[in-house]
Amino acid sequence: MATTSLDLAKVRNIGIMAHIDAGKTTTTERILYYTGMSYKIGEVHDGAATTDWMAQEQERGITITSAAVTCHWTVDEVDNTINIIDTPGHVDFTVEVERSLRVLDGAVTVFDGVAGVEPQSETVWRQADRYGVPRICFVNKLDRTGADFFRCVDMIVDRLNAVPLVMQLPIGAEAGFKGVVDLVRMKALVWSEETKLGEMYDVVDIPEDLRAQAEEWHGKLVEAVAENDEEMMELYLEGEEPTQEQLYTAIRRVTLASTGTGDTTITPVFCGTAFKNKGVQPLLDAVVRYLPSPLDVEAIEGHSPRNPEEVVARKPSEEEPLAALAFKIASDPHLGKLTFIRVYSGVLHAGAQVQNSVKDKKERIGKIYRMHANKREEIDRVGAGDIVAVMGLKQTTTGETLSDPANQVILESMDFPAPVIEVA
Ligand code: GDP
Numbered sequence: 001m002a003t004t005s006l007d008l009a010k011v012r013n014i015g016i017m018a019h020i021d022a023g024k025t026t027t028t029e030r031i032l033y034y035t036g037m038s039y040k041i042g043e044v045h046d047g048a049a050t051t052d053w054m055a056q057e058q059e060r061g062i063t064i065t066s067a068a069v070t071c072h073w074t075v076d077e078v079d080n081t082i083n084i085i086d087t088p089g090h091v092d093f094t095v096e097v098e099r100s101l102r103v104l105d106g107a108v109t110v111f112d113g114v115a116g117v118e119p120q121s122e123t124v125w126r127q128a129d130r131y132g133v134p135r136i137c138f139v140n141k142l143d144r145t146g147a148d149f150f151r152c153v154d155m156i157v158d159r160l161n162a163v164p165l166v167m168q169l170p171i172g173a174e175a176g177f178k179g180v181v182d183l184v185r186m187k188a189l190v191w192s193e194e195t196k197l198g199e200m201y202d203v204v205d206i207p208e209d210l211r212a213q214a215e216e217w218h219g220k221l222v223e224a225v226a227e228n229d230e231e232m233m234e235l236y237l238e239g240e241e242p243t244q245e246q247l248y249t250a251i252r253r254v255t256l257a258s259t260g261t262g263d264t265t266i267t268p269v270f271c272g273t274a275f276k277n278k279g280v281q282p283l284l285d286a287v288v289r290y291l292p293s294p295l296d297v298e299a300i301e302g303h304s305p306r307n308p309e310e311v312v313a314r315k316p317s318e319e320e321p322l323a324a325l326a327f328k329i330a331s332d333p334h335l336g337k338l339t340f341i342r343v344y345s346g347v348l349h350a351g352a353q354v355q356n357s358v359k360d361k362k363e364r365i366g367k368i369y370r371m372h373a374n375k376r377e378e379i380d381r382v383g384a385g386d387i388v389a390v391m392g393l394k395q396t397t398t399g400e401t402l403s404d405p406a407n408q409v410i411l412e413s414m415d416f417p418a419p420v421i422e423v424a
Contacts, residue, residue: 080288232246348402
């Protein structure tokens with residue numbers, strides 16, 4: 001059973017947000033497929049290798065049933081843990097949406113390449129702004145007739161009042177969509193015509209006819225980053241071309257600093273077609289490169305159960321007292337009641353007694369599970385920054401805090417920001 005703590009710098013807790021039908025489910029399924037393919041879960045309850053179930057799941061189609069699912073993705077030879085938190089798509093369940101926004105650190109917004117920015121995209125965007133969630137965009141469905149990447153980019157400016165960082169250029173259009181120009185690496189990433197599920201792209205030189213456009217957009221990217229980042233501005237003013245590494249780091253800084261709580265959100269924009277299996281692997285790289293780890297997020301604040309006026313802040317560290325938020329109760333066909341929690345600080349051990357600080361009741365933690373796309377993995381401890389499902393909680397409902405009995409905190413107060421009102 002896994003007993004080690006996670007390196008928080010290599011953890012991403014993300015949500016995927018979209019207007020209905022933009023391709024959130026398809027994108028998530030592809031993410032789970034690619035990440036499952038490249039990673040063999042160390043210990044799983046029946047010991048089957050990931051690739052075995054992938055073959056089976058491919059026949060049946062992967063189903064995403066979990067409120068939070070954990071996967072792994074390697075970038076620059078470093079393995080990262082990505083927890084994908086289900087973000088309800090229906091805007092009428094505002095409290096549910098806001099609660100899921102609270103437990104995630106970053107988000108991917110998926111747009112339909114034909115429809116562009118739709119009403120629900122605007123709503124979820126404003127909700128993410130409210131919670132200061134840094135995000136990247138994926139313009140999906142570029143294989144469809146009428147899809148237009150740049151129209152969608154313009155709509156991100158006009159409708160969302162955001163500053164898009166164009167990270168890729170599409171190669172080919174509609175049925176002829178082949179791949180993308182990566183404007184940081186200045187290489188073309190191309191897939192075969194009938195890309196099979198899981199197929200990797202080839203990295204080739206930028207096609208001759210796109211060379212000038214790619215140079216132009218690379219320049220615009222560097223300029224936009226420089227306008228928002230001092231280090232990049234210094235290089236820019238000295239007329240120096242940033243290295244790939246400098247550009248990655250500066251884009252990360254700009255994305256993380258831009259949480260929408262000030263004025264405009266700066267957001268890197270990627271493209272592809274999840275359904276036709278093109279574009280999802282670079283999107284996963286971007287999740288790791290540009291979205292925050294739990295360490296990048298400010299200490300969470302709650303209040304003392306004794307005194308609602310007394311602010312208690314908890315850092316994302318295992319050295320701090322335990323504070324965890326229950327954000328979803330689910331019923332598992334095999335396990336029964338599961339409570340999904342995000343641990344903000346401290347460590348939670350299977351079998352431990354903790355305090356539900358909202359109800360002022362003791363709770364005994366049963367087994368702890370990490371939910372993968374296909375299986376659950378039993379672990380005996382979970383530390384700050386991580387998201388898991390636990391068994392055994394009898395009284396705890398969503399929105400309630402589990403604390404160290406000797407050091408209590410209530411994380412979520414009931415005074416949510418006012419619901420986002422739809423403007424007709
Ligand atoms: P969700 O409502 O946002 O979860 O959207 P889905 O992932 O369920 O996708 C809605 C519909 O669009 C489904 O019929 C998908 O097969 C289709 N779809 C998703 N991604 C693409 C894509 O990249 N290209 C095309 N042509 N269709 C897509």
